[in-house]
Amino acid sequence: MSSWLPQLTSIDDPIADDYWSYETDEGVKRVAHITVGRPVPIPNDPGGDWYCPLRIEHPQNLEFLPVVGVGPVDALRNAMQYVWDGFHVLRKVSPRAKPPAVP
Incomplete structure (x- = not known):
């Protein structure tokens, strides 16, 4: 990752949050937690570009x-395209999955 981009460790202003279920190539059902943050300007970027914070937890x-x-x-x-592209290659993808049980 480029050093001029923020190094994210959290999303402070989420605009969307969901759990998506999917199946691995081995047939194992998994659930991912996806959080999308509100787009913000890239600090000190002379071109005026923005970034959208994205968190994906598998x-x-x-x-x-x-x-x-x-x-x-x-x-x-672009953030939504990244999510779509990442999950499009998986099988049996379904939004609004139930969060995994906490042990």
Whole structure:
């Protein structure tokens, strides 16, 4: 990740939050937690670009991504495309899944 982008560890202003279920290639059912933050301008960016904070938590992986765009709508659209592309290759994807039980 480029050093000029924020290093995200949380999303302070979420605009969408959901759990999506999916099936792995091995046939195991999993649930991912997806949170999308409100797009914000990239600090000190002379071009005026924006980023959309994105958090995707899988059972063995947690990603925080600043998805870049040339404006707030473009950044949001790019974040949604990232989510779609990532889940499109999986099987039996379903939004509004139940959160996994906490042990």
